[in-house]
Amino acid sequence: MSVVDAGALDDFANGGTQQVTLDGHVVVVVRIGDDVYVLDDRCSHEDFSLARGEVDEESCTIECARHGAQFSLVDGAALTLPATHPVRHYEAVVRDGRVEVSLA
Numbered sequence: 001m002s003v004v005d006a007g008a009l010d011d012f013a014n015g016g017t018q019q020v021t022l023d024g025h026v027v028v029v030v031r032i033g034d035d036v037y038v039l040d041d042r043c044s045h046e047d048f049s050l051a052r053g054e055v056d057e058e059s060c061t062i063e064c065a066r067h068g069a070q071f072s073l074v075d076g077a078a079l080t081l082p083a084t085h086p087v088r089h090y091e092a093v094v095r096d097g098r099v100e101v102s103l104a
């Protein structure tokens with residue numbers, strides 16, 4: 001497993017989404033406060049960027065902008081139809097103000 005630096009925590013807007021490419025993996029990075037969540041930037045329903053979706057900070061979910069499926073930011077689980085499969089989730093930690101993501 002490799003750990004890659006995704007950038008400074010301060011570079012990510014709170015409650016926003018940002019597409020980042022890490023070692024060839026196109027992911028969406030979501031910051032909620034001091035926590036950071038990273039999923040593959042591809043809805044499991046159809047090939048659509050989750051970075052264009054909407055984050056719900058309270059429930060820690062992201063809603064796909066195309067057909068409205070919701071995914072858990074914590075583990076990538078599909079929570080609502082039309083998505084039935086999870087989105088790949090990556091562990092992320094903040095260390096010394098930097099976002100570190102573990103890639104398998």
Ligand code: FES
Pocket residue numbers: 043044045046047048064065066067068069082083
């Ligand atoms: S492409 Fe995301 S819900 Fe359909």
